[in-house]
Ligand code: V47
């Protein structure tokens with residue numbers, strides 16, 4: 243049964259909801275993975291991407307307090323922090339000279355005004371004009387639009403004018419209303435998340451997309467989530483990469499278990515097969531672990547993210563990986579998977595090919 247579905251995907255035909263669901267229900271991981279690898283090679287040949295980047299989380303103070311988030315704190319709570327712009331600049335100064343991307347996301351701070359975010363981006367851009375700024379999830383953008391009183395479009399244009407180059411894919415979680423209501427009742431809806439990304443694409447900001455899986459959602463919820471993303475990508479073409487995010491349960495209100503390695507690989511592979519209009523599928527090594535993310539390169543992923551340096555969101559929730567990795571280690575992982583490492587910038591321009 244799944245052979246026909248996989249043949250269809252490999253020949254470039256689009257999978258429908260029932261077919262995608264049948265793949266999730268199948269235990270034939272090898273066959274699914276091989277098909278995903280072939281589809282991946284159609285998009286990217288033998289290339290696997292990575293970026294010399296640094297993550298910065300300006301604050302963990304957040305008014306939302308999602309049930310699965312172990313990173314956030316309320317204002318005044320023990321462990322709450324807020325970085326000044328000078329402290330952020332200091333962190334970037336400590337990064338290597340070949341830094342290409344800053345990934346900046348944080349909580350919804352109750353008091354910071356919109357001007358603070360504009361100043362943050364502008365100051366970074368002035369001091370580091372050669373570094374791409376990939377910042378603010380759709381959840382933060384919606385919040386910035388609220389606190390500034392500007393429309394979504396105007397908010398995004400102002401951020402772009404001050405130096406925003408791209409947006410990360412966080413905050414998508416699972417679009418299904420009931421599941422989302424239990425995971426993150428305070429968070430913007432799935433349709434608002436999609437609207438923010440649509441508007442970003444319209445004003446010329448490329449973005450990523452994610453899906454948080456392995457908690458209380460069903461396979462059908464995952465499929466519906468992927469189909470919503472595929473539909474928006476058909477109309478805008480503004481997504482660069484899709485990143486499945488493997489749930490980490492420790493220190494969270496939700497609790498539960500880690501998804502299995504089998505589920506991680508299956509989710510990467512099926513994402514590759516369903517999202518026929520996405521060029522890149524990212525195996526985020528921070529969440530998958532170095533060894534499983536290397537295997538994921540044979541199951542449809544063509545990107546490992548980057549050097550990262552400092553990571554709080556996954557590590558607050560029981561992440562077992564180190565917080566950073568060297569460029570040489572990433573190159574080694576990719577080469578040993580039989581692929582060609584490509585160092586990229588935040589917009590997937592090639593910085594260097596390592597043959
Ligand atoms: O928005 C929060 C998720 C996201 C947990 O776009 C959790 O290139 C697992 O979006 N277990 C932030 N996940 C990370 C993210 C990301 C990471 C790397 C690259 C890119 C990109 C985006 O992490 C949050 C939320 O969806 N998250 N808590 C948790 N306990």
Ligand code: SF4
Pocket residue numbers: 304305306307308311313314348349350381426429
């Ligand atoms: Fe806040 Fe984001 Fe954590 Fe939700 S996932 S509590 S929005 S930092």
